[in-house]
Amino acid sequence: VGRYFKYAIGEIVLVVIGILIALQINNYNEYQKERKTEMKIMKELVENLQNNMQRLQIMIDRGITDNQSADIIISTIDNGLSNDDSLNYHFYLALNPVDEGSFLSFVGYESLKNIGFEIIHDELLKKKIINLFEGVYKDLHAKYNRVKTFSSPNLIKFREENFLFMADPIHQSIGHLPIDYIALIKNKGFKSKLVETKGIRLWVKVSLIESLEETQKVLNLIEGELKKSD
Numbered sequence: 388v389g390r391y392f393k394y395a396i397g398e399i400v401l402v403v404i405g406i407l408i409a410l411q412i413n414n415y416n417e418y419q420k421e422r423k424t425e426m427k428i429m430k431e432l433v434e435n436l437q438n439n440m441q442r443l444q445i446m447i448d449r450g451i452t453d454n455q456s457a458d459i460i461i462s463t464i465d466n467g468l469s470n471d472d473s474l475n476y477h478f479y480l481a482l483n484p485v486d487e488g489s490f491l492s493f494v495g496y497e498s499l500k501n502i503g504f505e506i507i508h509d510e511l512l513k514k515k516i517i518n519l520f521e522g523v524y525k526d527l528h529a530k531y532n533r534v535k536t537f538s539s540p541n542l543i544k545f546r547e548e549n550f551l552f553m554a555d556p557i558h559q560s561i562g563h564l565p566i567d568y569i570a571l572i573k574n575k576g577f578k579s580k581l582v583e584t585k586g587i588r589l590w591v592k593v594s595l596i597e598s599l600e601e602t603q604k605v606l607n608l609i610e611g612e613l614k615k616s617d
Contacts, residue, residue, distance in 0.1 A: 425506050426616055428499050429609050432516065435495030436606045439524075442490050443599040449483075450588040450595070456480035457581045464578050475553060475562030482546045482563060485587050486535035489528070491598075496520045509612060515605050523601045527594045534587055545580055 456477035463474065499506070499516070507513040549571055550563035565571045 421506060422508075422616070424502065425508065426613065428495070428502060428506060429613055431498050432495035433606065433609055433613070435492055436602050436609070439491050440599060440602050440606070442492075443595055443602065446487065446490065447592060447595045447599065450485070450592050453480045453483045454585050454588050457585050461578060461581055464572050467572070470565070470568040475564050476560065478550060478563040478565065479561055481581055481584070482542065482550070484535075484539040484542055485584065485591055486531055486539045489531075491524055491528070493520060493524075509608075512605075512608050512612060515608060519601050519605050523598050527591075527598050530591055530594050534591065538583070538587055542580060542584060545577075549574075549577070 457480075459477045460474065460481050462468075496516070504513055504517065507516065546563065549566055551566060553560075553562045553564050555561070571577055
């Protein structure tokens with residue numbers, strides 16, 4: 388009987404050890420599978436953020452260019468200068484509405500949401516990613532929505548009432564031709580709209596720069612994680 392119990396206990400111990408080893412192997416395989424999925428998502432996020440950085444920089448540069456044209460028009464008004472064909476292009480840029488808030492991509496982030504945020508093992512990185520897309524980007528989008536709702540309609544209406552759109556496919560140029568240049572220059576409301584739109588661009592630019600900087604920080608963190616896996 389003693390030998391039988393020793394044998395039975397030995398068998399149980401072996402079975403338990405076998406189960407523990409199998410569980411460890413299974414956990415290791417699951418971990419490796421999760422890591423591969425995590426790396427795949429991170430690579431998608433890298434591409435997503437790189438595209439967003441390019442788009443943000445384009446919007447920052449565009450705002451600067453548009454405001455430079457606005458300054459040229461304001462200087463023309465202040466100095467009472469006569470009309471010049473080269474102004475048509477500056478009219479076009481200066482009167483660009485500031486309402487393109489849907490240009491950022493959420494593709495990589497949506498993939499992460501679908502799989503589940505727990506796939507990201509680094510808690511700090513997870514928080515930074517969520518804050519970027521749910522906080523920083525959405526705050527920027529909210530700014531654009533405010534502009535689109537309260538400012539752009541009036542600007543577009545003023546532009547349609549006082550300008551004719553011009554397009555020259557041969558010389559690949561576009562512009563806005565004033566219907567009555569003299570009346571336009573004397574219209575104090577025109578300069579006011581230019582100054583207001585300049586201010587709106589500068590207001591939005593603050594969020595664009597913040598979004599660009601935060602995107603770069605998160606991108607650096609993700610690329611650091613990817614290097615660790617290599």
